[in-house]
Amino acid sequence: MAAVAVLPVSLSARFKGSFAYFTVKDRLPQILTRVIDTLHRHKNEFFEEHGEKGVEAEKRAISFLSKLRNELQTDKPVTPLEDELPDAALWNQYLDYQRNLANGSGELSWFQSPWLFVECYMYRRIHAALAQNPPIENFDVFKEGKAQNFFESQEAVIALCTYFQELLKNIKDLDEKQLQEELFKLLQVSLWGNKCDLSFSAGEDSSQKSSPLQSLENLLPYIVVNDMEKIWSLFVNTRKRNTEKSNVRVDIVLDNAGFELVSDFVLADFLLSSKLADEVHFHGKSIPWYVSDTTKHDFNWTVKQLQSANHMWMSRCGINWEGNLKKGVWVYHDHMFWTLPHDFSSMAGVAPDLYADLQKSNLLFFKGDLNYRKLTGDRKWEYTVPFHQALNKFHPAPLCSLRTLKSDTQVGLKPGQGEEIQASEPEWMVSGKYGVVQFDAAL
């Protein structure tokens, strides 16, 4: 008889003093207030573009969002979605599932329900507030913040593109050891690029200021799970095993736009230029999500920004990346599943097409904290539970999380490792200062 997986409870604001409680009580209302403020500040633009209809739509969206903020702050019931968007049915099925988990017919509460669920729900309601109010239905309330993060990270972008173009000049002469070293550097740049996320800072400035390559050495001790050697072995073994005909495919499940996205592009370009991989598939969000997550617009906008930069190495990168997309060796996807509330153990059942697509990959990179929470079900795991166990049967392909810790859940640590850091830095799980490169070899 197969052992039945005993799963710990979900993180939730019902645990006073937890980071979930602080987020639902303080940070989510702050994010909503910023969204409302953004709409107010764009009133003239809406008028210029759409006339009176634009201003009326803006007013309706603001009243939707103010109502939402009041529901959240006074812990009113979490209500079914009433919009006609394609994912509404899946969302309302999930609400029923959560209601039955809670206590049958009882109401769903922001503070008593699982944190992952109510936080995702808030972003889906923000999307509905815009989508239901033409003619501003396509306005991305987070666009300004994402663009600002990109522009304020220019120095880091220039440093990274310059470094990378120099590397490309002699990439053919690199031996295996040097290739491995460069891979490790760019994995770390992509990892620490994840510190820059606006939902974490509730929209405060979080752009990458310093050069991303300078600080890697002294950031190494803050990587609490470091499986980079396993990633290298996977690439070496895949290349040995692979015959000429079959492609080595790597997927990157993206997180934040801005500097982090550029660091993911550089990693992806390196994987192709070094011939460690033949194609890279990127997975973004189909609606604005968690303030800074990458949408299709952000993805294309960022490539265009690099291309048209008046800096030689930036534009060289942008031109190469546009070329990769045109050649089809880079492919962008944005499946609806990534913006549902489900954790990834439900993917095979809820989105079998996506699960089947991920199974074609040789290695899946999952960027960031929200993806980590969904990989491990956002549960109160013991620190030392194996990552494989916490994945709860989610094994479409070998996978690696590149995550800076911004929520209080972490698995796969050595005995005593978590307690030791906790003793000296009580905020270590939510400061974004620590990170993991955490690998699971699948079955």
Ligand SMILES: O=P(O)(O)OC[C@H]1O[C@](O)(CO)[C@@H](O)[C@@H]1O
């Ligand atoms: O962009 P990332 O790395 O997924 O971070 C998003 C995280 O930020 C937070 O808003 C911080 O609380 C979490 O809710 C979420 O997991």
Ligand SMILES: [Mn+2]
């Ligand atoms: Mn994010």
